[in-house]
Amino acid sequence: MSPRAAISADQLVKVFKGTTAVAGISFQLPPGSITALLGGNGAGKTTTIAMIMGLTVPTSGTVSVLGAQMPQQRYQVLHRMNFESPYVDMPMRLTVRQNLKVFAGLYGVEDPDARIATLADEFDLKDFIDRPTGKLSSGQKTRVSVAKSLLNHPEVLLLDEPTASLDPDTADWVRGRLERYRAVSGATVLLASHNMTEVERLCERVIMLKRGRIEDDDSPGRLLARYGRDTLEEVFLDVARGRREAREAAQ
Amino acid sequence: MSAYPQTQVSFSPHRIGAMVLRYWYLLRSSWPRVVELIYWPMVQVLTWGLIQIYVAQHSGFFARAGATLIGAMLLWEILFRGQLGFSISFLEEMWARNLGNLMMSPLRPAEFVAALMVMSLLRLVIGMVPVFIVALAFFGFNVYQLGFAFVFFFVNLILTSWSIGILVSGLLLRHGLGAESLAWTLAFLILPLSCVYYPVSVLPEWLQPFSWLLPPTYVFEGLRALVIDRVFRADLMLGALALNSVYFAAAAFAFLRLLESARRQGTLMQTGE
Numbered sequence: 001m002s003p004r005a006a007i008s009a010d011q012l013v014k015v016f017k018g019t020t021a022v023a024g025i026s027f028q029l030p031p032g033s034i035t036a037l038l039g040g041n042g043a044g045k046t047t048t049i050a051m052i053m054g055l056t057v058p059t060s061g062t063v064s065v066l067g068a069q070m071p072q073q074r075y076q077v078l079h080r081m082n083f084e085s086p087y088v089d090m091p092m093r094l095t096v097r098q099n100l101k102v103f104a105g106l107y108g109v110e111d112p113d114a115r116i117a118t119l120a121d122e123f124d125l126k127d128f129i130d131r132p133t134g135k136l137s138s139g140q141k142t143r144v145s146v147a148k149s150l151l152n153h154p155e156v157l158l159l160d161e162p163t164a165s166l167d168p169d170t171a172d173w174v175r176g177r178l179e180r181y182r183a184v185s186g187a188t189v190l191l192a193s194h195n196m197t198e199v200e201r202l203c204e205r206v207i208m209l210k211r212g213r214i215e216d217d218d219s220p221g222r223l224l225a226r227y228g229r230d231t232l233e234e235v236f237l238d239v240a241r242g243r244r245e246a247r248e249a250a251q
Numbered sequence: 252m253s254a255y256p257q258t259q260v261s262f263s264p265h266r267i268g269a270m271v272l273r274y275w276y277l278l279r280s281s282w283p284r285v286v287e288l289i290y291w292p293m294v295q296v297l298t299w300g301l302i303q304i305y306v307a308q309h310s311g312f313f314a315r316a317g318a319t320l321i322g323a324m325l326l327w328e329i330l331f332r333g334q335l336g337f338s339i340s341f342l343e344e345m346w347a348r349n350l351g352n353l354m355m356s357p358l359r360p361a362e363f364v365a366a367l368m369v370m371s372l373l374r375l376v377i378g379m380v381p382v383f384i385v386a387l388a389f390f391g392f393n394v395y396q397l398g399f400a401f402v403f404f405f406v407n408l409i410l411t412s413w414s415i416g417i418l419v420s421g422l423l424l425r426h427g428l429g430a431e432s433l434a435w436t437l438a439f440l441i442l443p444l445s446c447v448y449y450p451v452s453v454l455p456e457w458l459q460p461f462s463w464l465l466p467p468t469y470v471f472e473g474l475r476a477l478v479i480d481r482v483f484r485a486d487l488m489l490g491a492l493a494l495n496s497v498y499f500a501a502a503a504f505a506f507l508r509l510l511e512s513a514r515r516q517g518t519l520m521q522t523g524e
Contacts, residue, residue, distance in 0.1 A: 047517065054355070087520050088348055088352050089347060105268060108357065
């Protein structure tokens, strides 16, 4: 295991009541890299992210973030990480500004008002920043949620389906903001997604999961070449439906 | 970007402040939540106040014993409302699907619990001060006339309420909203044995030792000693404090164990039923 990896998973396993969600995966993400976790429903993406965040304890194996073992040493690094996920919401009755202020307090952000103003500007939140979060459209909520994930200038950013339920225009706009944040901050980004366009555009590496195992792990370009496909979507379908194994068996 | 590793302060008043601010914003934005804090204690004080007036029409011991009814009711409300204030603030996170955000933030369990204790006090002040005023105005019961004894009663009852609140929160973390009803009912489990409205001697002899295992029993016996016999029983208050220390530590331990169990089961992200 490299001590320099921003995120390092080693033989990570998670079993829930006899069902194996993650079955011994290993990978290392260098600082400043942007990687996609790709896989169908139940492939183990969200469980892997939950273990990286220290939210779920691995059944066996280890995971470390910025040199800290998760979940045992999570409080050494949680203030340097952040995440966005469709599985959580922000309190609906609080306004966007109030929510951002509370999370700025939790993450120990210096000069929270200035940071919130900057993010409101970058993510175009100004028109609805004093509106209750529950009254926003799903696109607006996602923008707020992504803005929250950048409040503390995270060095490690975990994104679980960050553009799910967004229209193509807003999704593209959010991707642009994430790309810019990564370029400026040099943060390490791990992105779980079903959206192949998003993965092709943002990620330099793709880890393909199937039934809790890593089926493939390479750059988008090399994956396309290896599977002889034009798009990552076709590669995804090959992996999901086991076409590669079938083709290799036939050969 | 900084070199690893960095550490952060282990207990942060700023993070507690941020959580208190979160609940304050919520309370401010919702008048039904504020009304809910006041209306039930108000109904209780009116009911028990009128019963007390009726009992006071008799003479002798019963008249004096009757005077404890409204005091007992007010003290019980401190325990029950204190626990409810703690548990409801916790439930707000589950109802809002915000628990995952908090659990993946640098907020530590002790800070979360401290914020819930602060909110329990704030909600108690909002709910009970108008009720104390009504008790004084309509029934002549001035809770502050209990003097420094009231401080002992209050501290012991709020500690018991927090112990119950911490245990309920741990069960909610582990079992999700399926355990929600515990937040509303668990305190009532100890009501009969705590001897709120009657002395311990009323209980069958074999049950009395169990009653003395509960800190509120000491408080309510102390209240009766003060109102009926005009004696402050420091021994009872110390007994309650000792038991409360044990229960509070046990509840905190159980909370941490249940939180760890929730991490193992992966239930922190899905906090539904």
